[in-house]
Amino acid sequence: MDLVTPGIGLIFWQVIAFLVLLFVLKKYAWKPVLNAIKSREERIKGALASAEEAKEEMKKLKADNEVIIKEAKDERNKLLQEAREIKSQMIEDAKAQAGIESKKMIESAKLKIESEKDAAVSEIKKLVAVFSVDIAEKILKKELDDKKEQQALISSSLKDLKLN
Amino acid sequence: MINFRKFVVNTGWILLFLFTSVNFALASEKEHSEDSSNEEFDARSFILDHVKDSHEWHIATYTSHGEEKHLNVPLPVILYSNNSGLSIFMSSKLAHGHTYKGFKLEEEGEYAGKIVEITESEGEENILIPLDFSITKTVFGMFVSVIIVLWLFLSLAKSYRKSGVSEPKGLQAVLEPVVLFVRDDIAKLILGKDHYEKYLPYLLSAFFFIWINNILGLIPVFPFGANVTGNISVTLVLAVFTFIVTQISGKKQYWKHIVATPGVPFWLAPVMIPVEIISLFTKPFALMIRLFANIVAGHMSLLTFIGLIFIFKSIYVAPGSIFFVLFMYTIEILVGFLQAYIFTILSAVFIGQAIAEEH
Numbered sequence: 115m116d117l118v119t120p121g122i123g124l125i126f127w128q129v130i131a132f133l134v135l136l137f138v139l140k141k142y143a144w145k146p147v148l149n150a151i152k153s154r155e156e157r158i159k160g161a162l163a164s165a166e167e168a169k170e171e172m173k174k175l176k177a178d179n180e181v182i183i184k185e186a187k188d189e190r191n192k193l194l195q196e197a198r199e200i201k202s203q204m205i206e207d208a209k210a211q212a213g214i215e216s217k218k219m220i221e222s223a224k225l226k227i228e229s230e231k232d233a234a235v236s237e238i239k240k241l242v243a244v245f246s247v248d249i250a251e252k253i254l255k256k257e258l259d260d261k262k263e264q265q266a267l268i269s270s271s272l273k274d275l276k277l278n
Numbered sequence: 279m280i281n282f283r284k285f286v287v288n289t290g291w292i293l294l295f296l297f298t299s300v301n302f303a304l305a306s307e308k309e310h311s312e313d314s315s316n317e318e319f320d321a322r323s324f325i326l327d328h329v330k331d332s333h334e335w336h337i338a339t340y341t342s343h344g345e346e347k348h349l350n351v352p353l354p355v356i357l358y359s360n361n362s363g364l365s366i367f368m369s370s371k372l373a374h375g376h377t378y379k380g381f382k383l384e385e386e387g388e389y390a391g392k393i394v395e396i397t398e399s400e401g402e403e404n405i406l407i408p409l410d411f412s413i414t415k416t417v418f419g420m421f422v423s424v425i426i427v428l429w430l431f432l433s434l435a436k437s438y439r440k441s442g443v444s445e446p447k448g449l450q451a452v453l454e455p456v457v458l459f460v461r462d463d464i465a466k467l468i469l470g471k472d473h474y475e476k477y478l479p480y481l482l483s484a485f486f487f488i489w490i491n492n493i494l495g496l497i498p499v500f501p502f503g504a505n506v507t508g509n510i511s512v513t514l515v516l517a518v519f520t521f522i523v524t525q526i527s528g529k530k531q532y533w534k535h536i537v538a539t540p541g542v543p544f545w546l547a548p549v550m551i552p553v554e555i556i557s558l559f560t561k562p563f564a565l566m567i568r569l570f571a572n573i574v575a576g577h578m579s580l581l582t583f584i585g586l587i588f589i590f591k592s593i594y595v596a597p598g599s600i601f602f603v604l605f606m607y608t609i610e611i612l613v614g615f616l617q618a619y620i621f622t623i624l625s626a627v628f629i630g631q632a633i634a635e636e637h
Contacts, residue, residue, distance in 0.1 A: 116391070117330055117510070117574070123356070123411040124331065124511035131424045132515060135487060140479040143431035147457060148478065150438035 242275060319588040325581045329505050329574050330391070331416040333369040333383060337500055351500060353418055357381060359395050359408030369412070381408070419504020420512065423491045431486070460485050460622060468626040469633070477629055480523055484516060485622040492573060492614030496607060507617070508573030510566065517562035520625040525558075528632040561628050565621060572617050576610045 249271040327336075335351035352370035359365075362380065371378040372393070375385060383393050395406040413421075434453055441447065446454045460482050465474040491506040506512055536554040538547070583602045587595050 117326065118570075120511040120514045121331070122409055124414065124416055124509065125515055126411055127413070127417045128420060128512050128515040131420055132483075132487065132519065135424050135427060136480065136483045138428060139431055139483050143428075143435045144479045144482055146435040146438050147431070148461070150442070151454065151458065151461075154444075 245271070245275065319585070319591075321582070321585045321589055324585055324588075325578055328581050329508060329577045331414045331505075331509060332391070333372065333393070333412055333414055335415050335418065335500060335504075353415065354413045355381075355393065356411040356413065357393060357395075357408040358411065359406055361395060361397055361406055361408075415504050416506055416509045416512065419494070419501065420491070420506045422501045422504075423487070423494050423506060426494070427486055427490050430490075456486075456489075457482065464619070464623050464626050468623065468630045470630075473633055477523070477527075477626070480519070481622050481626055484519070484625060485618050488516070488569065488621055489615060489618035492618060493611065495573065495577070496610055496614065505573065505577055507569055508577055510570050513566040513570040516569070516621065517566035520565060520628060521559075521562040523625070524561075524628045524632045527629055529635065531634060532632045561624075565624055569617050569621050572613060576606070576613055580606050580610065 249268065252271075253268055333355060334353055336348060337351060338349040340347055340349065350370070350373070352368040352373075355365075355367055355369050355372065357365045365379055365381070367378060369383075372381065372383040375382070377396065380395050380397060381393050382396055384390055389405070389407065392407065393410055393412070395408050397404045397406060430449070430453065434449055437448065437450055441450070461474070461478060464485070465478045465481050468474075469477060488507055491512075494502040495505055495507060497503055536558070537551060538544075539550050539554060542550050580603055583599045583606060586599050587593070
């Protein structure tokens, strides 16, 4: 057989064999193989993407945490500040309150003293009246006895009275 | 990677070219000197008989009781002639120039190597050439490799069905990179990611058919070693398949380019149209010749190195020959892959030109 002359028999068999090969492989080999490779590639791609996503998420979470911590710190500082303010306010208030209270107490004490004094005075007056009556009685009794003595008694009684 | 590939390709080519030319020179020189002494070793037929197709599979020649005997695997002969219709028989019936049912395997002359039908009418011998659909050595070898390719990839598909999307193991780990190479570095690269999927089954099938055949052609043991991809009929069919796929997928732009090449004045059309039409056919023709010639040249150079031992009739040539044969073998393994790659990528390029949109 010649080297460079195509033969009909070989062409015939080659066409049949290659067509069989092509169709069988296309249906039963290339399709499942390529699909499997493709789905694996997609899965790897997906896994990589989700890993990247998780990383991003992580970063975000970290940032969020920092923000939260910062907010908490601020909050704490604010609270402390407020507490301090309240404390000084309270002290201030208490001081003022105490001042008012003591003033009131002094006032009431003064009033009491006044009223006590009035009462005492009125008591004295009463006593004076009683004494006066007594004195008068004694004077009247003495007048009946001795004029001089009467005078001395009155003046001494009055002296006593003045002392009161 | 690309540079490395380029480097390998270039070195491969240079070495292949150097060695084949040296071999041919040596072989032809020796042939001449041999003609004078006649008899003895016929390098020309030794080489050609190996690379050409035949109706039987010659395994070995041995001598017993002073007689030369051939160990052959007979192959089915299928003939169709207008005279006697369809006849099927084993090639052993035609061995040693025997005539069977009027059929004879010519050994020399005009029809050497062909089966002829001899009919007698009115005492005159007529020679008819029947249509020969025999399962020849090449056809048989090709069937073997088709079965191997089918087995390889059907079991690959099965293992994918079993393992799902887990990492490749075993056969997958071997074949998947090659499948991905064809997909990514040939189909996707040339055809673009929108069109490649449609042509991928053809490109993959062609690639693996050629590659596996190239490799099997290097195994010198029955039922391998048939020169399948180094047979012009086989490469013709492959090239025609690419041609058909290209023409079927041809878009408007492709045909417009043929009838009215852009940038060429209209009065050149009578010249340009035939040129364009011829170019349609030169592309697959080049595909056919390239694969055929490369593989044949490889086989021939291998055989030449072996033949040198017999030409020099010296055992001392053998170590050198064997060294060069081993050297050529490694190159041939590379060339086997390379030619499959070149055929596939050029097919993809031709298809890519046909499906290119207006730009």
